[in-house]
Amino acid sequence: MKNSVYITALSAVSPLGESIEDIFNAITQAHSATNAIQSFDTTHYPSKVGAEARSGEGIIQSHHEQDRKELFIEQAFKHLFKHHASTIEKYNPKERIINLGSGIDYFDLVEYVNNTQQSWQHYCKSVATTTQTLAKHYAIEGGAHTNVSACVASTQALGLSYRILQQDPNKVIISGGFDSMLSPLHYMGFYKLGAFSKSDNLAKACKPFDKERSGLVLGEGAAIYAMESEANANKEQILAQIVGYGSSNDAYMVTDPQPSGEILAKAAIEAIEEAGITPSQIDCLHLHGTGTHKNAIAEANAMKIVFGEGYSKIPVYSMKGQIGHLIGACGAMEMLGVLYSLQKQKVPITVNYETPDPEVKLNVIKDKELSMPIKYILKINSAFGGQNSALVVKRYE
């Protein structure tokens, strides 16, 4: 018999703000957080758009020596322990685990060029070290894991946390993700891949599933969750229950998703089967929805495999039109959208979705949030390289 697994606390630093109230309000208002980058000089850059993390009314600024994603995850931990210390501290340090997804190591190119005295390694900040430093600081001694599976990293981190707690009820796991590619080297490295939006309208640059979609916009931030089993979770604090998880690899091409969506569908079907439900019980879909041409087609085809011809009726949401693509943290940040839907019983508007694409027959919600009873949500993320992940999240009643 496996244990039930719950999300009992959360904390985030996002392009929509730092408080959950601010983030939820922004989702309701459906305004775009993508704009001209302010945190570093993009004067000569061929692309200037990003969704930067905000605090209060302004973009979080940082010096080039600072790894922004480290800043965000430190802030998220600070908030979590400030408001939910008792949730974590009721566990022995050996029973506490950190399990995060993230992106590639930060490299301070500016300082490396300006100060030629040190080797390049001196200017490199490892995401694994960040995770381990957090573990040490917060007396978390059960393990400090950093998943670096690109865009599924944080979804997989949540998935592994779910698997651990299913078998070991006496642990608490702080799980989620942190990432920022909004720095000179990483931003341009990603630009070189040719996946960036080509739109000049910065607020509308990312258009998931839209006929006029032209690519992705990078976002940044950190989102973490306290996860506990039914044995120890305070019922008053339960925000949602994770009931299924699946992961697969297209093994097709590292540059493109498998167009048929067959292997992505495999991950979704595994998650739904593990939840002990049928596809018809899924109320809405929170998809990866990057705003690239190929992603939309692959996801639509995958949903057709999972749900049959009725797939085009299931309400769909993608958060990336609003906050961009957080790469190693996207799944964790988008879990906030899942919690929003479960709490408000609404499918939000996919920001910037205006013109349906005849090739992508998904029921993407636009113009007005859709109010409906929502018990089960299928959350999907896919990665450059072919990895896929799916979670089924249930409303706690």
Added chain:
Amino acid sequence: MKLNIVHFKADETIPIKAYIKKRKLIKYFNKETAASIVCVAQLLQDTTLNPSTPFYYGMGLIEYEDFGLEEIATLSTDPQTHQFSQQHYIQNAMPSVSPLSQFKVLYNMPLSFVAIEHNLQGDCVVNYANAHSLLIQALYAPTNLPILIGASKVYQDGSVTSGFALLDKSELPSEKEVEGMQEPIELFYLLQERNDEK
């Protein structure tokens, strides 16, 4: 358990062409990916895996780069001030960077290319710089199939070691046995010691 560990010196050519079916992929590989492909090919030379075989990979802490950082830095330097220049970075350095370089930077590339080469479509994860993380992933794998685990480490001098094992869960070491280990590749030295003892 099947186990293979390979090591290539810094100036040694990794014999990738002898071990890959899809040779057009070679242009995407960094040293870590090339060593991983060779190591897995040797491990699985008489074996075809079930496509659902779970596959977990541990990446070594980055100490070596071969995507052209030095050239980027040089071309980003203002010759007058000897300081970083955004203009030089964008106008001089970036055009020198091949789009292929990003494939040498992204951390899930060794896993993805091994998956493509061996048609592995199951549960698959890349963890970073922690042997315990790799072990945990395998210990909690939801399967009764054998599991493929792997790790590579490119050292600062450019030498590279890669280890892969195809094994049952019962053959994995305990969490206690990996206490104090840092790099995922160390897990494979432990497995080798066990094999040698037998």
